[in-house]
Amino acid sequence: MKIDDNPILPATVVTRNDAAAALAAGEAHKNGTAAAGQGGDTVKLSGNAERVARMSEALQSIPDIRMERVEEIKKQVAAGEYNVSARAVAEKMLMSIKKGVAV
Secondary structure, three states: OOOOOOOOHHHHOOOHHHHHHHHHHHHHHHOOOOOOOOOOOOOOOOHHHHHHHHHHHHHHOOOOOOHHHHHHHHHHHHOOOOOOOHHHHHHHHHHHHHHOOOO
16 A cells, blocks of 8 residues: 555645744744743645645635626516526436536
8 A cells, every 4th residue: 555645635734823823933943033831833734735725715705706796697687588498497407417416
């Protein structure tokens, strides 16, 4: 059995707050400003954890709702121009069921 020293991604996932706290603790220790009681403990994040933290921050800046798209669809509905393909909806529902995702 081969043992890989690179951890898989889920093992390195940390929350944004955890990553920020760990980075702050590391900076405080490097600068000699570690709070009393930390006793010289250090935290070193893996490259994957740091990338995940940066990606998480980037995702936080993206809005959940694209308001320009919502407004465009509202205008189409109001004008009676918004059409949905029943076939496309049915196909997506079937694909969701096949994947085990509740509709």
